[in-house]
Amino acid sequence: MFTHQCRLYTTVKSLFLSFILSFLFSLMPGWCDTEEELNRRIERGVHYLGREQYNLALDEFQTLQKVFATSESIRSLAQCYIGIVYQELNSLSEAVVAYQGALALDGQPEVHGNAHLHLGIVYKAQGKLSLAESHLTQALALLAETAEVNIHLGDVYALQRRFGAAEKAYHEGIRLNRSHTESYYGLGRVAEMQNRPKQAIEYYDAALERNRYLSQVHYRRALTYRRLGDSEQAESAMTQFRRLKTYENRMHQYREALYTNPNLPMLYVELGELHEAYDNLTEASEIYEVAIQVHPAYLPAYLNLGEIFVQQRDLEKATYIYQQATKVAPDNPQVWVKLGVVYINQRRFEPAILAFKQAIAVDDTAAEAYNNLARLYAGLGKERQQAIDLAERAVVLTPTAKHYDTLAYAYYRNAEYDNALAAINHALALAPDVDAYNKLLLKIQETQDANQQSEK
Numbered sequence: 001m002f003t004h005q006c007r008l009y010t011t012v013k014s015l016f017l018s019f020i021l022s023f024l025f026s027l028m029p030g031w032c033d034t035e036e037e038l039n040r041r042i043e044r045g046v047h048y049l050g051r052e053q054y055n056l057a058l059d060e061f062q063t064l065q066k067v068f069a070t071s072e073s074i075r076s077l078a079q080c081y082i083g084i085v086y087q088e089l090n091s092l093s094e095a096v097v098a099y100q101g102a103l104a105l106d107g108q109p110e111v112h113g114n115a116h117l118h119l120g121i122v123y124k125a126q127g128k129l130s131l132a133e134s135h136l137t138q139a140l141a142l143l144a145e146t147a148e149v150n151i152h153l154g155d156v157y158a159l160q161r162r163f164g165a166a167e168k169a170y171h172e173g174i175r176l177n178r179s180h181t182e183s184y185y186g187l188g189r190v191a192e193m194q195n196r197p198k199q200a201i202e203y204y205d206a207a208l209e210r211n212r213y214l215s216q217v218h219y220r221r222a223l224t225y226r227r228l229g230d231s232e233q234a235e236s237a238m239t240q241f242r243r244l245k246t247y248e249n250r251m252h253q254y255r256e257a258l259y260t261n262p263n264l265p266m267l268y269v270e271l272g273e274l275h276e277a278y279d280n281l282t283e284a285s286e287i288y289e290v291a292i293q294v295h296p297a298y299l300p301a302y303l304n305l306g307e308i309f310v311q312q313r314d315l316e317k318a319t320y321i322y323q324q325a326t327k328v329a330p331d332n333p334q335v336w337v338k339l340g341v342v343y344i345n346q347r348r349f350e351p352a353i354l355a356f357k358q359a360i361a362v363d364d365t366a367a368e369a370y371n372n373l374a375r376l377y378a379g380l381g382k383e384r385q386q387a388i389d390l391a392e393r394a395v396v397l398t399p400t401a402k403h404y405d406t407l408a409y410a411y412y413r414n415a416e417y418d419n420a421l422a423a424i425n426h427a428l429a430l431a432p433d434v435d436a437y438n439k440l441l442l443k444i445q446e447t448q449d450a451n452q453q454s455e456k
Contacts, residue, residue: 037067038074045081049088051290052255053262056087056095077108080115083435092122113142117149124156134158147177154186163190181211190222196222213280215244247278265295272304281308292324306338310345319340326358333359333366340372367397371406378410390416401431403429417448 005258045060061081068074084323095118102115120136136153143149154169169192173183188203204221207214222237244264254271268291275284285308289441291301302325311320322339329335338356353376374390377383391407408423421444427437 002097012428014437022191025123038064041067042077042081047083049084051294052061052088052258053294054085054089054259058082058232061085066077072106073108073111076102076105079105080107080111083115087118087122092126095122109142113139113146117143117146117152120149120156121152124152124159129156129159145176147173147180147183151174151180151186152184154183158186158190161193163431181207181214181217181265184210185217187218187385188217188224192220192224197227200224201228202237205407213247213278215241215248216290219350235314244278247274250274259288261296265291265298267299268294269298269300274368276304278310281312284308297328299332299335300323302328303335303338306342315342315346318338319386331362333363336362337366337368337372340369344372344376349380365397367394367403370394370397371403374410375406378406378413379415384410388416399426399433401427403438404430405434405437405440408444412440412444412447415451417444417451421448 041060041064042171045057048057048060061078064078064081065075068078079098079102083095083102086092086095086098099115099119099122103112103119107115116135116139120132120134120139121133123132133153133156136149136156139146139149150169150173154166154173157163157166157169167187170183170190170398172187173180173186177183184203184207188200188207191200192201201221201224204217204224207217218237218241220245222234222241225231225234225237236340250275250341251271254267254274257264258267263377264294269288270328272287272291273285275281275287284373285305288308289303289306291298295301296422302321302353304322306325307319309315309321317343319339322342324336325332325335326339336355336359340352340359343352343355353373356369356373356376359366360373363369370390371394374387374394377387377390387410388407391403394403395407404423408420408427411417411420412421421441424437424441424444428441431437
């Protein structure tokens with residue numbers, strides 16, 4: 001295939017909304033109930049499709065056909081969605097039959113347009129370029145403002161070596177949606193095939209600005225740099241290709257495993273952690289969200305998703321996820337500690353205090369909860385003696401440099417400078433290169449010296 005296949009689901013998933021609105025005017029008495037049933041079934045099917053639960057999605061759309069057997073418009077829409085499912089499963093023959101079935105029925109223009117579009121995609125994948133061009137041209141007439149039609153039409157033209165037509169189609173795709181990687185990749189391939197390597201590199205770079213994880217683009221860059229005689233850039237691009245090809249292969253393996261073992265929630269988390277290992281936090285967060293939807297009682301998905309939101313500084317989302325996690329695992333102190341830390345970052349100190357107290361209530365050996373609560377009290381200048389008591393408890397439970405630092409800070413805030421110096425020196429003995437500990441040591445010494453001078 002010339003460019004990466006756009007997933008049919010992303011193109012079609014929203015067209016049922018406009019379809020329903022136009023269709024409802026023609027319904028018989030009792031249309032309110034019909035509307036609710038139609039909405040519920042389509043939304044449920046799309047929901048399963050988005051979660052890659054293809055068997056459930058297929059059942060839903062096949063049932064939709066039976067329930068609304070008297071409506072050709074709805075059956076056409078259902079057939080189009082059935083084609084989506086088969087195409088996602090790479091069952092291309094079944095997908096072709098479904099799309100042709102959608103076109104054979106009296107359907108909405110948007111539905112027929114999408115059926116033509118994705119018949120074109122399938123035929124392009126099968127090397128049937130004349131059929132692909134025919135269907136994509138018909139799709140263009142019905143979906144004139146859809147970038148994907150132009151992208152795939154550009155692919156067909158390029159495969160036919162009609163380079164001028166291909167470039168025109170890709171540029172139209174960019175006009176309609178500048179974020180699509182495929183248009184730039186296609187232009188790069190056309191430039192490369194026409195012996196314009198420098199321009200090809202420019203287009204490949206533009207593609208990677210929009211999606212740096214596509215191994216095939218790195219591969220083409222490597223070959224093009226070799227052609228330009230730039231061995232250093234060529235080797236760098238080839239290294240990226242090999243790295244990302246490994247990533248793509250492992251992703252494929254996990255998705256195959258998930259399809260055959262949908263009841264193993266750890267597979268979702270392992271796939272998410274793979275995305276994180278390649279710094280692809282967008283994909284990681286999406287797979288964790290799917291895991292939560294499919295397995296709402298599986299705590300690791302909440303914890304990993306919360307961590308991503310914290311990294312992205314999206315504290316509102318992190319708060320929500322950790323709040324949900326406390327409902328899933330109310331006796332897990334780690335969840336309460338994480339929630340408390342997010343509250344502190346939001347400067348919501350009272351909820352943070354309650355979260356740390358709850359962590360201690362469910363596990364009186366939760367050293368991190370004692371430490372964080374002590375630090376918070378000391379920083380707020382309240383409950384100073386309790387701050388010291390809590391910090392001492394944290395040190396007893398887990399005598400880390402971090403906990404000694406908090407103990408030193410609690411003593412410092414309570415003007416117990418000798419104790420503060422002893423505690424911070426313990427921290428520095430364990431972690432001598434931590435700048436924050438050295439700064440606190442200096443602050444304690446300076447404050448103690450100033451107080452001694454004022455007493456003279």
